[in-house]
Amino acid sequence: MKSINPATGEVIQEYAEMSEAQVKEVIELNLDAWKKYRETSFTQRSEWMNKAARLLRTRKEGYARLITAEMGKRIAESRSEVEKCALVCEYYADGAGQMLADELMESDASKSMAVFNPIGPVLAVMPWNFPFWQVFRFAAPALMAGNAGLLKHASNVQGCALAIEQVFSDAGFPENIFRSLIISSSKVEAVIAHPAVRAVTLTGSGYAGSQVASLAGKYLKKSVLELGGSDPFIVLADADLEEAAKIAVASRMITSGQTCIAAKRFIVEEKVAAPFLEKVKALMEAYEPGDPGNEETSLAPLARPDLVDDIEGQVQKSVVQGAKIISGGSRIPGIGNYYSPTILTNVKKGMPVYMEETFGPVAVVLPVKNEQEAINVANDSLYGLGASLWTSDLKKGEELGRKIEAGAIFVNGLVKSDPRLPFGGIKNSGYGRELSGYGIKEFVNIKTVWIK
Numbered sequence: 001m002k003s004i005n006p007a008t009g010e011v012i013q014e015y016a017e018m019s020e021a022q023v024k025e026v027i028e029l030n031l032d033a034w035k036k037y038r039e040t041s042f043t044q045r046s047e048w049m050n051k052a053a054r055l056l057r058t059r060k061e062g063y064a065r066l067i068t069a070e071m072g073k074r075i076a077e078s079r080s081e082v083e084k085c086a087l088v089c090e091y092y093a094d095g096a097g098q099m100l101a102d103e104l105m106e107s108d109a110s111k112s113m114a115v116f117n118p119i120g121p122v123l124a125v126m127p128w129n130f131p132f133w134q135v136f137r138f139a140a141p142a143l144m145a146g147n148a149g150l151l152k153h154a155s156n157v158q159g160c161a162l163a164i165e166q167v168f169s170d171a172g173f174p175e176n177i178f179r180s181l182i183i184s185s186s187k188v189e190a191v192i193a194h195p196a197v198r199a200v201t202l203t204g205s206g207y208a209g210s211q212v213a214s215l216a217g218k219y220l221k222k223s224v225l226e227l228g229g230s231d232p233f234i235v236l237a238d239a240d241l242e243e244a245a246k247i248a249v250a251s252r253m254i255t256s257g258q259t260c261i262a263a264k265r266f267i268v269e270e271k272v273a274a275p276f277l278e279k280v281k282a283l284m285e286a287y288e289p290g291d292p293g294n295e296e297t298s299l300a301p302l303a304r305p306d307l308v309d310d311i312e313g314q315v316q317k318s319v320v321q322g323a324k325i326i327s328g329g330s331r332i333p334g335i336g337n338y339y340s341p342t343i344l345t346n347v348k349k350g351m352p353v354y355m356e357e358t359f360g361p362v363a364v365v366l367p368v369k370n371e372q373e374a375i376n377v378a379n380d381s382l383y384g385l386g387a388s389l390w391t392s393d394l395k396k397g398e399e400l401g402r403k404i405e406a407g408a409i410f411v412n413g414l415v416k417s418d419p420r421l422p423f424g425g426i427k428n429s430g431y432g433r434e435l436s437g438y439g440i441k442e443f444v445n446i447k448t449v450w451i452k
Helices: 021-037 042-058 058-071 074-099 133-144 156-169 185-193 208-217 241-257 270-284 305-319 369-379 394-401 436-440
Strands: 001-006 011-014 103-105 113-118 121-127 150-151 179-182 199-203 222-226 233-234 263-269 324-327 340-344 363-369 386-390 406-410 445-450
Touching: 001 156, 001 208, 011 156, 021 121, 021 150, 021 179, 021 185, 042 074, 042 133, 042 156, 058 074, 058 156, 074 340, 074 436, 103 185, 121 133, 121 363, 133 150, 133 156, 133 199, 150 156, 150 185, 156 179, 185 208, 208 222, 233 241, 233 369, 241 263, 241 270, 241 363, 241 386, 263 270, 263 369, 270 324, 270 340, 270 363, 270 436, 305 324, 305 363, 363 369, 369 394, 386 394, 394 406
Parallel strands: 121 150, 121 199, 150 179, 199 222, 233 263, 233 386, 263 363, 340 363, 386 406
Antiparallel strands: 001 011, 103 113, 113 445, 324 340
């Protein structure tokens, strides 16, 4: 497996894939570690998790440089990612005990309650776009709940995978309680099938999700899936257009558009569509490609060459079907995986940029006649991850937000993940929840205790 710098094409490092015997050994060591670890107290786990947070902050610059080198995001975004990982560690270190406290319940017993027990090793199949954050938002609640963690990271960010394993080791967590498996996707089934592995969580594409869900069902393992999105960004006529345009572009361009919860479909009331488009165009055309490790760079590369091919194909096919390019619309020549910030109009149902997730700096502007049509267009998608709605009428914003088919609706704000709020989607965006008290209960045995 090779780690390749997306900005230069240079090979950073190569990693030998683990053999079948090595994988089995790691899983068994993980299970043995868990059998002791599950008996530790929340106080002890909290001490280790808070130390992990401190290590993340102490080593932030080095980890940020590693993220930028392996998957190409701007260095400022990488630093923010590491900081967010520290926050999620602290959130669960401080709150897990209360979240998983016994819950007394009324019944015909003298005493009855629900208790929350750890289930064992949990496999996480994680993507490259947030190579630290995606892992920590799984690992912090899983470890604080008393589980063990196994990580199958994306092949192009193995350096990040091993760095995360080292964080937990250096923080004092028991040896082998969190391990990285350096394996290809073809070996995931054997891991899920292993009797020691009790559950699996995946963040990734719809195809990868369907494969893992199928395997989890085959082997009767609990699963949580956070998949793709085609998030609507609804702008009503009474919205603050200046702020809406600013946040729309910021949302679309995070990690060069390689984000599940990025705003992808700008659904705008006709009355304000023209001025909104003008503002968005000016903002997107200000992005300039450069070295993502440079503080001044505004446009970073996509993570791999095939991702540039994919987004270019979606745009070109849509143009053939009648879409109009307002800005951008082509790859940027030269070294690195760069694609120009792109705006498309005259987009119709059936076009790739309407129906599919666009994982790159491409936005579509969809004018609508009124609020109801805006909701209809927003819901006319296979996906249902996040959504943003802009209006000066907060009551109306809440009422319309409840009608949008998504795992989260942000009124007058950027859609984001927050350790305090449940995160996940519906429809082809997956199932189950991460983060908050809901997320930590995904991988526990909710056990009834009845006493008379």
